[in-house]
Amino acid sequence: MSLPEFDFHAPGSVDEACRMLAEYGPKAKIFAGGTDLMLDMRRRRILPENVISIPGIEELKTLDLSSGMLKIGSCVTIARIVKSKEVAGKWGALCAGGKALGSCLVRNLATVGGNIASARPAADLPPPLMVYGASLVLKKTSAERVVSIDHFFTGTGATVMAPDEILTEIRLSEPPPHSGAGYLNLGIRNACDINILNVASYVALDGPGGAIKDARIVMGCVAPTHVRVLSAENLLLGEKPSEALFERAGEAAMNAATPRGSAYSRASAEYKKDMVKELTVRTLGMALREALGPAS
Numbered sequence: 001m002s003l004p005e006f007d008f009h010a011p012g013s014v015d016e017a018c019r020m021l022a023e024y025g026p027k028a029k030i031f032a033g034g035t036d037l038m039l040d041m042r043r044r045r046i047l048p049e050n051v052i053s054i055p056g057i058e059e060l061k062t063l064d065l066s067s068g069m070l071k072i073g074s075c076v077t078i079a080r081i082v083k084s085k086e087v088a089g090k091w092g093a094l095c096a097g098g099k100a101l102g103s104c105l106v107r108n109l110a111t112v113g114g115n116i117a118s119a120r121p122a123a124d125l126p127p128p129l130m131v132y133g134a135s136l137v138l139k140k141t142s143a144e145r146v147v148s149i150d151h152f153f154t155g156t157g158a159t160v161m162a163p164d165e166i167l168t169e170i171r172l173s174e175p176p177p178h179s180g181a182g183y184l185n186l187g188i189r190n191a192c193d194i195n196i197l198n199v200a201s202y203v204a205l206d207g208p209g210g211a212i213k214d215a216r217i218v219m220g221c222v223a224p225t226h227v228r229v230l231s232a233e234n235l236l237l238g239e240k241p242s243e244a245l246f247e248r249a250g251e252a253a254m255n256a257a258t259p260r261g262s263a264y265s266r267a268s269a270e271y272k273k274d275m276v277k278e279l280t281v282r283t284l285g286m287a288l289r290e291a292l293g294p295a296s
């Protein structure tokens, strides 16, 4: 199917892109890797009169670790995240999310910003980004604001971003010592499949072999947005990690999940709920092993 007609713009800086967005407002759409946008335009789900292409903007392509924090420019591709030894070393669950996304060809084009901004509940990066407590930098001509990713998604395909704002950067603090995270996704095929379910978990221990002092569990595909499972997180806090504890957390996550089963989602609600428990227990195990270090 051919693309509808549109005017193409290639700004050279974020400021120029912001000015264009301010001028065209809801009649414009940002083009990053185009892997979601082009399909939506071909299928006439989105019909922007102006397409503003941003992958040529250098300042959006930096992957910076210099400030003790990981700063990911929104146009950094998934392939770069997957290949980065620094990301794999400290934010392994994010790297796992990247590896699960699409195929090699898709990962070479698709951007981190696009995966977040498209706000699909099955997307691979939001769960790991949420368990690492990511912040998102949103810019427009007159202002910049930083929002927690926990408050970014408002519904399927919907976010707090205004039509004249650009997501420019994703910020992650360095995980503390004795912490770890895990990510797992479940689909029908291994690649290029829409997830049936995805879960990320994070735990931080109060010293080697200590109690759990911080925990985050995020699941996707069970609601219109990715959701944190506060009931399961609270159950873990202050407790010594054990298989029995993780089983209870898995059950709490299962009880909190409200998936819709349908032909489209390719799995029944009951199956998804069972798998929420399984993936929660497994990702908590992955997180604990990382928190305990190589000797565990």
Ligand SMILES: Cc1cc2nc3c(=O)[nH]c(=O)nc-3n(C[C@H](O)[C@H](O)[C@H](O)COP(=O)(O)OP(=O)(O)OC[C@H]3O[C@@H](n4cnc5c(N)ncnc54)[C@H](O)[C@@H]3O)c2cc1C
Pocket: 029, 030, 031, 032, 033, 034, 035, 036, 037, 038, 039, 074, 075, 100, 101, 102, 103, 106, 109, 110, 111, 112, 113, 114, 115, 116, 117, 118, 122, 123, 124, 125, 165, 166, 167, 168, 192, 193, 194, 195
């Ligand atoms: C064959 C195939 C397989 C796929 N498999 C997966 C998969 O396994 N897992 C998965 O999560 N996704 C998958 N996707 C979806 C897609 O590749 C990802 O969501 C990708 O990360 C989107 O990034 P992009 O740069 O291509 O975004 P684009 O298509 O360029 O943009 C997506 C949306 O976000 C907006 N946008 C993009 N960047 C910004 C920004 N910086 N500021 C404001 N708005 C912005 C755009 O206007 C558009 O509405 C797949 C897609 C295809 C075609």
